Amino acid sequence: MVLIGVFALYLVKDLPAAGRVGFASGTAPRIFAYCLIGLGLAVTIIGWLNSGPRLEALSIxxxxxxxxxxxxxxxxxxxxxxxxxxxxxxxxxxxxxxxxxxxxxxxxxxxxxxxxxxxxxxxxxxxxxxxxxxxxx
Amino acid sequence: MDLLSNLAYGFSIAATPTNLLLCLIGALVGTLIGVLPGIGPIATIAMLLPITYKLDPTGALIMLAGIYYGAQYGGSTTAILVNLPGESSSVVTALDGHQMAKKGRAGTALAIAAIGSFIAGTFGTILVAALGKPLTQVAQAFGPADYCALMVLGLVCAVVLASGSVLKAITMIFLGLLLSTIGTDLETGEQRMTFGLLPLADGIEFVTLAMGVFGFAEILRNLEQKQSRDVVEQKITNLMPTKADLKEAAPAVARGTLLGSVLGILPGGGAVLAAFGAYTLEKKISKKPQEFGKGAICGVAGPESANNAAAQTSFIPLLTLGIPPNAVMAIMVGAMTIHGIVPGPQIMTKQPDLFWGMIASMWIGNLMLVIINLPMVGLWVRLLRVPYRMLFPAILIFCAIGVYSINNQPFDVVLTAFFGLVGYLLLKLGFEPAPMLVAFVLGKIMEEKLRQAMLLSRGDPMTFFDFGKHPISATLMIVSIILLIVALLPSIRRKRDEVFVE
Amino acid sequence: MTMTKRQGLTAAAAIGAILALGAGSAQAQFPNKPVTMVVPFAAGGPTDVVARIVGEHMSKTLGQPVIIENVAGAGGTTGITRVAKSTPDGYTIAMGHMGTHGAAPGLYPNIAYNPQTDFAPIGLAAGTPIVIVTRKDLPVKNLQEFIAWAQKNEKTINNANAGSGSVSHITCVLLHEMMKIDPNQIPYRGTGPALTDLVSGKVDYMCDQIVSVSSQVKGDAIKALAIATPARSPSLPDVPTTKEAGLPAFEVSAWNAVFAPKGTPADVVAKLSDALTKAVTDPATKKKLEDLGGVVPDAKGASPEALAALVKSENDRWIPLLKAKVKQ
Structure with a gap:
């Protein structure tokens, strides 16, 4: 659960460098990224609160x-x-x-x-x- | 009756023994290549095009029609059997189709997909023949603002695709949207999130993403759970749908056909919206919505019919305006130009034999599809009995070749492997890939249209709600908002209840 | 240990021998295996169609099949980069394009090849004229009226293009430069959707290749004001040239030409050039290309020298203009 939040943060970190602020040029990806962070955090928090089924072990x-x-x-x-x-x-x-x-x-x-x-x-x-x-x- | 005589004329051209044979061969080869997992319709058509170069224009066109339908159905077949959607519109088919296959009802799913497609195709063909011209006007009424609003509506509907948590579905939608913005900016040519990698400059191919998050991730998951794949291997019940199945699916086919016919007219994204619009509709009006995502027959019948009806009516912009509405059609146009045929507004009057011949061959192509595929259902289903340890390396190598052959770029294959890993992790964390894929497809169109609408209105966001100028957009936006509220309310309320209970 | 080492040496020697053999025979009798022609755009596009028509005839002269490999991406520069870096033996050639060899250095600062110095030009295959088209109810009758209208309404008009860096984008940038205006440009993903909105009158005008717009013009769905070539086109005989219409400086064409990587042996270049010239002067092939609205060069126009000159003049024209006018 935490992973997605980190993932989103990582993407955003990369964004300001890539999409310059201008009329709608880097705007769309940024809006999406911020929403993703928010949602990622929300999922994480709910995940913690509910403490649902244990994650299945990842096989290598x-x-x-x-x-x-x-x-x-x-x-x-x-x-x-x-x-x-x-x-x-x-x-x-x-x-x-x-x-x-x-x-x-x-x-x-x-x-x-x-x-x-x-x-x-x-x-x-x-x-x-x-x-x-x-x-x- | 002008229409009837014209259609009869068309059939007199298309239904010569040679042309029928060409169509049959086209449909057969198209199905055989398209059914290889990992080789989607676009790749199939691009690979098979050269075969038609040697034929006369009419023959080539008819064979192309066969290849087109064959390839499309082949894509649906892999979606059902091995959970590998070959193109955007069969993502939805994979949802319930593959679940049916896991329950041993692969035969039923394939047969209902073929039958639904045929009925939808027939209806779509009649629509193209009878109302081509006026329907073009409808498509013309859609401007950038209206498209954008339609995509928003589509995204709202995408939430419904999820069978699990709504919040997670929304998260995946935004992930899909974010992925769709990777690549060269359309307006300024800036590189966005490409990490300076040249192969990313054109963004991510749909097939790359789909093969990764669906195909490879599915293989990884299956390898872990020995049980689940044994279910697919062993328990195969009757191949053909029962009377009860048909009765259940019939209204879904009818609704899918209508929805698909309407949405297919819109160039770009029409077929995708049609397929999962139909899915959303079926799930909403179904008496047993909990069955969706677990192998509901309506969840296959509706989208497959919509998909194929849209494939028919998407010919309308091509035939009446000469403008290819999607990638597959663009390849078809390329094939036609090699034969000296430039489709356009005057094709109907100047080359009536071609126009009506093509419409007739569309229907024949659909017919061939049913003729070829109903008997082959048994064969495809038997493929599932191949031990999985042999099946999956084959899927892997086909996928690798399929992805590679799109742009002949090894990087695309690397990217697919990466998305395979991402897809696997997401599955582990309980996120479903379908909303992400749909958002990915719609996101591209939505951003393009949003930017265009903003440029046209000189940066006025209220343009979407302006009833005077854009009545379609305003209506769609309001519908989306209402739908969003309706979709979110129960889950919000439930969440709150849960909190209180705790 | 010694065994494996010796085995390795033997293998290396064998590989070396094969390589030497391959190189020797390639020079002796080119071609002795299929030639790959890289098309830097997707199958079905205008460049792909030209490559397939020309390639089919070239394989007759060469006696080996010419295989088309579509390597699309980044405005065509991905495929061209691959050819520029491939072995210069004549077995990997490219169907270059006005964008990839004329304008790309002005659009992509990180471009990995130089159109003038990294290639051995083979020859021009076909030029596709650019046409200025408008929505059918635009209140102008000819190019002069259009220029006056555009200059007067600079702030409210809408120009459509097929995306940043596309032919329709850069040619209209040139047109705007000549008309001294800077209007609103609406980007689309490809010619198709842009044309759809032009037909329905949501945008006012665009510049595009004749092959993409001729059928809509003939069907009266849009209006063509002028064609940017010295002579009228047989596929739209009623449309005046820009010279006739009073803007002679606006003469552009989306040309397609064959290139080999730099360092390709002269005799191989000569063989390829001969095959290309035979293809474009063959009446049947010429007709196929002309049916698409293409302007097919004569034997002199298809020569490597003519192509080298064309690339240079195109670079001189586009690179400074695009660097100044298109943000990166």
Whole structure:
């Protein structure tokens, strides 16, 4: 609950630097930000007063693996191409789910789904998505 | 009957075997690509456009119509099955549609969406054919002030989207509004909250935000709760809606169709407002409002019908003025210009075969959609039986490719991951993402129109309440204020009661 | 340890060999793989349409497909920056634009490329004339009356544009400079909504590309006062040129031109330029572009030299004006 309030404060801290005061140019974001702070605080206060259900514990492994795999895609798609990006991406993300990691299954699946994407997007639909690493082209 | 003979003429052009086949292929391919999670209608249409370049203009147009409807329905399908709205108007479908899927009623939800869309599409097409010209006048009556007022009304309605705390919903609305102001200022070209990052200069893409807070956050949550995803996998009841379902949904379809037809005429934001306007309406008049957000069939039928009716009538500004009302239409116009067709006011008189052929093909496109999708409902539903540990990496890679392909920018994918994290935290804290997304979409339009109205009136805020000059705006503003009070009163009163009880 | 090190070395050598091979063969027989043409705007826009029409014909001459990659953002500068920083081998080229190569340095202070020094110009693809259009019931009959009306009503008139930095914005800034007025400018998100409000008479006038407004003019939804080119356009033959209408200095066009990154080998530039010239002089391609209202250059106008000169003259014209008139 407190988080959103902090989040809003952080956004506002950034605002005066970004949106100069002028006729309606930085006005709208600022109004929204102030309202957000107010509401964020209100939510926080009510949260304290009511002391509702405990927050569920945040798990770490899932988010790290999932978001990590997506970030991996973003950083390697242009240099390594889809073929070299898709397989590791699927491998990383599947790591999020398993209590016991099934290597073989994950690998076969990763190759399969990557091949499917490769055939579909760059080849069948002519999308300008790099398929192979830059140094091989 | 002029209209009938014209329509018959249109069908004589559109309904040749070749053209029917093209439309079928278009709708099929559009559905197949659009149904990939993470590939929304805009991406689908942009990817499939080149296929039509080789055809003759009429054929290309008819195939485009097929692709368009296919892509749209594909977007709704992912919203229902995996809670991934591909475009702004299917955010609302995801709310109750995905809940239905979790209860094992995915088939029913998909079928009712297809049927509702078809009925709405038929009605919308007739409306376009019969009343295109006069309806343009209605759209023309809307100025910046009126739009702005309409968006305010929309935002007030967005509060109703929330199934939990009203205060939290309002907070999310403001967060959405704030996010919508990121990017280059429209009037002065100033960079706002971009942290000096060039890729943020054009603001955040809707798809980026939606994939993050809905798609990725949903995956993260599902991975934690083993139970909930097993429910989706196992308990699948009947595929087709029962008689009782149809009876329950029918009035919602009718209301959605009407609302969607009206709002669709307005360029920009019409379809979004239509979809969740219909949702709000259904929730308000429903005898069981507590079911909304937990898988109410009317919560799917109403918005889906409104959405599709709006998709039809949004052709009106394009056909009568040649002005594309939204991003999807802009791509369609680009496709037409490549074929040497420049849509505009004279298209109706100068190229009647094209005009009426297009209207006929709109309806055929809708028909193809039902023909293709009702049998495929079973197939889609079976997809849910794929073990989740295999389903989610596939969703992830499709999302990444889908987001990347919009601007071919890796940064967009990074941003999606960030919003995935934000969405996950928000879910944990009990905030719902839907009001934020709606506010994000409306906020962009609202700020633009607000600034325009202020510039036009030379900075007079009372312009919104001036009955003499802007009767529409004034009326809408007053309605919004009343609605806001009505919406807030019970919760304020309840809060006070709670405090007293304590 | 030694094993892995040696393996690494072998791999590095192999990669080096492949790279060398790739570079060598690229010079020997360009092109031997598809050429990517970056369009710095979204699919379906005027620049995208020009790129697709020209690219299709260029691929015939080059014998390799020309793939269009839309990299939209920041007034087109995102996509152009990417091309400016890419390997100068001719496989990544850009469909630049009056905004990205003419006006952008005046609008974006942090721009990461120099239109004149960071590119090897290939050639002009097409120019799209700018038309001055007004609402249909504006009480003026021609450009002269319009200028008089605008100067008299400077404080109350409304000029619409498609957002800060757009073609419709900067061309009207130039027009205002010439008319010596500073009227109220209403920004819209794109040409579409601006045009909608012009058609319904909520704003008074705007400047925009002929392709965006010709059908509305033909359908009598708006009035066209003048076209800012030396010759009349076949798509709006009744509209006088600015020269005929008495404002000869207002001659602007939203041109589209092909650029390669600086350092591209001369023979590759020559091959690309040849393919582009063949495309724009091909009767079918030329007709497609002209149907859109475009002015298609002849072989000389499409040459790299002509483009270099155009970029320079456009920079000289826009950068000082926009730095003075548009706040940043």
């Amino acid at each position: 492994r899932g988010p790290v693996a999932i978001l990590g795999s997506v970030l991996f895609f973003a950083f390697s798609i242009r240099t390594f191409g889809l073929a070299m990006t898709g397989i590791p991406m699927v491998l990383i993300s599947t790591a999020a789910a398993q209590e016991r990691y099934r290597w073989k299954e994950a690998l076969i699946f990763a190759i399969g789904i990557t091949a499917f994407c490769a055939v579909l997007f760059p080849i069948a639909l002519g999308q300008p998505i790099p398929l192979w690493p830059t140094f091989l082209r």
